[in-house]
Amino acid sequence: MIGAPLLSVRGASRHYQSGDTIVRALDDASLDAHAGELIGITGPSGSGKSTLLLICGLLEPPTHGEVCIRGRQVSYPDADLDGLRAFRRDNIGFVFQKANLIPFLTAAENVAVALEIANVAPQPAHDYAVELLEALDLGHRVENRPARLSGGEQQRVAIARALANDPPLILADEPTAALDSVRGRQVMELFRRIAIEREACVMVVTHDPRSLDLFDRVIELEDGRIVSEATGKSAADPVQPQPFILK
Numbered sequence: 001m002i003g004a005p006l007l008s009v010r011g012a013s014r015h016y017q018s019g020d021t022i023v024r025a026l027d028d029a030s031l032d033a034h035a036g037e038l039i040g041i042t043g044p045s046g047s048g049k050s051t052l053l054l055i056c057g058l059l060e061p062p063t064h065g066e067v068c069i070r071g072r073q074v075s076y077p078d079a080d081l082d083g084l085r086a087f088r089r090d091n092i093g094f095v096f097q098k099a100n101l102i103p104f105l106t107a108a109e110n111v112a113v114a115l116e117i118a119n120v121a122p123q124p125a126h127d128y129a130v131e132l133l134e135a136l137d138l139g140h141r142v143e144n145r146p147a148r149l150s151g152g153e154q155q156r157v158a159i160a161r162a163l164a165n166d167p168p169l170i171l172a173d174e175p176t177a178a179l180d181s182v183r184g185r186q187v188m189e190l191f192r193r194i195a196i197e198r199e200a201c202v203m204v205v206t207h208d209p210r211s212l213d214l215f216d217r218v219i220e221l222e223d224g225r226i227v228s229e230a231t232g233k234s235a236a237d238p239v240q241p242q243p244f245i246l247k
């Protein structure tokens with residue numbers, strides 16, 4: 001990869017005290033991630049995948065080490081992560097295992113909320129939310145509340161919400177775990193397209209080996225340590241992007 005990394009993690013550890021023992025949830029992890037890359041993070045349960053993502057997303061500080069985003073050192077032990085709320089909002093989109101949509105809002109309103117928090121006026125926020133949902137094949141669902149959406153549809157609304165502020169870094173923690181294999185594959189293909197067409201850096205934690213062909217790189221964790229970093233199939237045989245209207 002050419003150019004400065006969008007995300008750079010250097011020697012990041014996260015240790016928890018548990019009684020007399022120290023749990024090394026993440027241990028001396030370093031990685032660089034670039035715009036346009038789709039990176040998979042795998043490893044057994046408890047290997048530190050979520051911890052790595054939380055540290056990259058500036059939701060947890062590392063016990064040791066540092067995180068730089070767009071060349072700025074933003075996270076290190078004792079950094080004021082609360083003070084980075086606006087930075088997070090503008091630079092990072094999160095997608096979790098469960099869509100966590102607001103139940104009494106429609107799909108469009110759930111997405112528009114993310115824009116309104118960033119001070120976009122209600123009408124343009126609504127219009128762009130609808131546009132994003134249409135791009136994710138949810139144009140017929142914009143007025144539905146979450147209870148009237150399938151699991152896959154809810155997860156696509158959550159992805160639209162994560163994309164709303166056009167963040168350069170998108171972090172997803174097992175976003176397909178609650179979906180069947182067909183829907184799960186569709187969501188992973190969507191991340192692939194987002195990385196290519198928005199030139200976003202997308203990091204996805206996944207247990208599902210069936211999607212690994214879509215990734216540029218797969219980082220494997222074991223006991224909190226990065227044990228391998230394999231180049232995925234798509235780097236050698238790139239997936240051709242479909243026409244896609246995301247701005």
Ligand SMILES: Nc1ncnc2c1ncn2[C@@H]1O[C@H](COP(=O)(O)OP(=O)(O)O)[C@@H](O)[C@H]1O
Binds near residue numbers: 018025050
């Ligand atoms: N807040 C916490 N307090 C104590 N231990 C934790 C905490 N968060 C995570 N851990 C431990 O750190 C390890 C890694 O957790 P996690 O990052 O959630 O793994 P994964 O996402 O790969 O399943 C696990 O052993 C987990 O129990």
Ligand SMILES: [Mg+2]
Binds near residue numbers: 049050
């Ligand atoms: Mg996890």
